[in-house]
Amino acid sequence: xxxxxxxxETDLEEVRNAVDNANREIxxxxxxxxxxxxxxxxxxxxxxxxxxxxxxKQLCDMLRSQLTKRKVDAKAMTIGAASATGxxxxxxxxxxxxxxxxxxxxxxxxxKGEKFKVQAAIQGEQVRVTGKKxxxxxxxxxxxxxxxxxxxxxxxxxxx
Numbered sequence: 001x002x003x004x005x006x007x008x009e010t011d012l013e014e015v016r017n018a019v020d021n022a023n024r025e026i027x028x029x030x031x032x033x034x035x036x037x038x039x040x041x042x043x044x045x046x047x048x049x050x051x052x053x054x055x056x057k058q059l060c061d062m063l064r065s066q067l068t069k070r071k072v073d074a075k076a077m078t079i080g081a082a083s084a085t086g087x088x089x090x091x092x093x094x095x096x097x098x099x100x101x102x103x104x105x106x107x108x109x110x111x112k113g114e115k116f117k118v119q120a121a122i123q124g125e126q127v128r129v130t131g132k133k134x135x136x137x138x139x140x141x142x143x144x145x146x147x148x149x150x151x152x153x154x155x156x157x158x159x160x
Contacts, residue, residue, distance in 0.1 A: 003130040004137050005123075005157040006107060006144060010076045010095045016041050018066035025062060036088065039063065046093040056082050056091050063093065073152030096151060098125030103151055110147055116140055134160060 040047040080092035108120040118131035
């Protein structure tokens, strides 16, 4: 019986590479000359530091573009609130690992609501989908990709 797992994983090595590339890009950009701005990587959190709130937004966009270049889905990152200490601003960017329980319930409910001929079950931080035909599983994959659930999904353990 064909089955697959819907998971949400982030390649943290690619995130580290994107942070390194963004730090290099800061040194080459004209608008950041003479400005204390940086990215700090402490697994799985990136701390963005700058001298103003506007520059923090620019740095987050820069990080998002570097993640896109490294083929890491930007939906995996969660940007925290900006905080000011003295003249410096900082912001925490975290990366989601695993599917949270409420999001997994939404995925199962959406799959069952579309009347696919498959069974979906939550198993920890992933959703197992089984069906009689491979085509049904591929239709579920297409449907989950197109659904707007504010999280990136990958499909692993595909078995015939």
